[in-house]
Amino acid sequence: MRAAIFLASVGLLAFVAAEDKPFDCGTGTESADPSFLDTIQSLHDGKASGSLAARAALTARDDKINIDAVFHIVMTDVAKDSITNAMPTSQLDALNSAFNPYNIHFNLLNVTWTTNDAWAIGAKPDDDAMKKALRQGTYKTLNLYFQTDLAGGVLGRCTLPSAIANGKSDPTVYFNDGCNINANTMPTGLMDGFNFGKTAVHETGHWLGLLHTFEGYSCDGPGDYIDDTPVQSTATDGCPVDPKKRSCENQKEGESDPIHNYMDYSIDECYEGFSVLQVERMRSMWGLFREGN
Numbered sequence: 001m002r003a004a005i006f007l008a009s010v011g012l013l014a015f016v017a018a019e020d021k022p023f024d025c026g027t028g029t030e031s032a033d034p035s036f037l038d039t040i041q042s043l044h045d046g047k048a049s050g051s052l053a054a055r056a057a058l059t060a061r062d063d064k065i066n067i068d069a070v071f072h073i074v075m076t077d078v079a080k081d082s083i084t085n086a087m088p089t090s091q092l093d094a095l096n097s098a099f100n101p102y103n104i105h106f107n108l109l110n111v112t113w114t115t116n117d118a119w120a121i122g123a124k125p126d127d128d129a130m131k132k133a134l135r136q137g138t139y140k141t142l143n144l145y146f147q148t149d150l151a152g153g154v155l156g157r158c159t160l161p162s163a164i165a166n167g168k169s170d171p172t173v174y175f176n177d178g179c180n181i182n183a184n185t186m187p188t189g190l191m192d193g194f195n196f197g198k199t200a201v202h203e204t205g206h207w208l209g210l211l212h213t214f215e216g217y218s219c220d221g222p223g224d225y226i227d228d229t230p231v232q233s234t235a236t237d238g239c240p241v242d243p244k245k246r247s248c249e250n251q252k253e254g255e256s257d258p259i260h261n262y263m264d265y266s267i268d269e270c271y272e273g274f275s276v277l278q279v280e281r282m283r284s285m286w287g288l289f290r291e292g293n
């Protein structure tokens with residue numbers, strides 16, 4: 001998830017982050033499916049079984065990955081004029097410019113438009129009802145829900161991959177799969193600092209199996225289970241380039257917090273890319289959990 005860790009007046013909308021735990025919205029190891037966690041732990045520790053490691057390596061090759069996407073625009077009656085017809089197309093462009101350098105491509109199948117005051121907030125149980133009504137495609141179809149009034153002091157949240165292939169999992173896993181994103185973060189939207197469409201990039205990173213670079217909020221432990229992102233104990237606010245942000249003393253020589261990484265919480269203009277091993281992880285997760293399902 002991506003949090004609004006600031007207090008800002010955006011048009012008529014005020015977003016106030018929760019004082020105590022602004023980041024707690026559930027995209028992280030605590031909400032992850034055991035099969036997903038076991039897989040990333042095994043791959044990270046080099047203890048994956050021969051067949052899992054072989055499949056992960058095979059799917060991590062740099063072949064072109066094409067992902068079908070469906071965008072759902074969900075608005076309150078009051079906010080509906082703030083979302084223009086051009087915004088979903090610009091959002092698709094933002095997603096592709098972020099992922100195409102890694103040979104991952106998104107194809108927008110459909111855009112749905114819904115005016116529903118309850119659904120636009122994204123709280124349970126309305127959120128479940130919305131997704132059950134709107135979700136399209138299969139488990140390899142990326143469904144992004146752009147909601148004008150997403151609650152909880154967050155810019156977005158998303159589901160991590162789960163083992164759905166055996167057909168035995170709870171059907172709600174399929175229906176709930178996808179990302180909730182504040183609609184004002186689409187390009188030209190009302191969310192100053194966060195309106196280049198990069199929240200959708202961050203959330204899609206979760207959907208493809210990435211954790212936050214500061215996962216665990218600790219300088220010790222496995223963190224995000226990715227070896228080429230520096231250890232990081234705090235989420236980043238803004239874009240602290242000078243002096244460099246260094247939340248952990250035990251970072252390697254010359255390292256600092258990965259504030260330009262899409263899986264931190266920096267502002268949109270600060271984001272630059274994914275690390276080599278994050279890309280490998282996303283490609284493996286696509287192959288192991290989503291492709292073919």
Ligand SMILES: [Zn+2]
Nearest residue numbers: 001002027212
């Ligand atoms: Zn996140």
